[in-house]
Amino acid sequence: MFFFQGLTMGLAYVAPIGMQNLFVIHSALSHSLRRAIMTAFIVIFFDISLSLSCFYGIGTLLDHVTWLQAVILGVGTLLVLYIAYGMIRDIPAPISLKDQPASLRQTMSKACIVTWMNPQAILDGTMLLGAFRVTLPAAESTPFLTGVLLASGLWFLSLTGFVAAFRHAMTPRILRAINVLCGTVLMLYGLHLGYTFVQFFQI
Template identity: 25%
Template sequence: MTQIAPLLTGFALSFGLIVAIGAQNAFVLRQGLRREHVGILVTFCALTDLLLIAAGVAGLGAVLGQAPRLVTSLSLGGAVFLGWYGISALRRALHAEQLVAENGGETLSRLGALARVAGFTLLNPHVYLDTVLLVGSVGAAQPSGAHLPFVLGAGLASGIWFVTLGYGARLLAPLFARPLAWRVLDLLVGATMLLLSAGLLRRVLVAVM
């Protein structure tokens, strides 16, 4: 198996999960518009995702290697969740929202901005569901030797997204103020999640037959 396939799988899965309207993304976009502490915020968000994903893959990988039935169960659970997420994204595309990022408001110190983004990131239970459990379980279920490229692909997606969001905020904000932009994005995310779900279901069927 080539190293490109797991890298692309990790990239697609991570990118599909991270690109959504939420407190963390809205805050990074806001700071990008204000050009305040963008570098440290982008670095924190990207590294946090990478570390959580790596921890999920490494911790589950040791267990899954000795429990093929658990691999099948996790793959099935991941397929169901990805299918639900994909359908949810497609439903959101029918009711596109508008992301409003204020250019005004209080000026934050570097420590204050970092503390705030840490709260948005680490106090959000969905970050652990997405990175440690979902992405981690999918990564751990990859064939031997594919774990590292999967983690690198997932981390690369996170890094690209936050760099684009933070430093490209002045270009992205007018675009994503339009509901049509979120509709197209949700359509792409939904299609990606459903394709990944189908891939996991196929792996489950092969394992049980």
């Protein structure tokens, strides 16, 4: 029961379109299936690490170290805007079976940014997972958390497979539009983070 509760809650948490999903979608459209799956696993790793941190109380640290909130907001704003700009200016070539991936280091750094430099994900995860942890019997925490972590893997791998399966039907113009759309959404995320950063100093 607690496992399926964690699984459904985890899916509801990761399914809405956010920076991680946009990053996975962009990877599945731009790279070979092999690299796209590798990227999905990298995102899953960082997502699981964030979920574990939220479940075991990263919110407590942020509550006691106020300057750390400002650092996360400020750095997160700049990095998200940088990634968004790269997506918007990128002009995709016609998709072929030839892999055209970013380096593994770049992929890992960007996956880390869209996960750990996303204050909204940290706050939402802390509120959701932290609240659930308080209400769970100690013996049921592990099954619940297992369901949450499995949901992350199922979602990002399924999303990658679905997008990759239909990408060959997409023309460069469609890919360009998707890049601009994803980049614009990320840009809005970045601007929202920037606004929150400014508001932080007006409290």
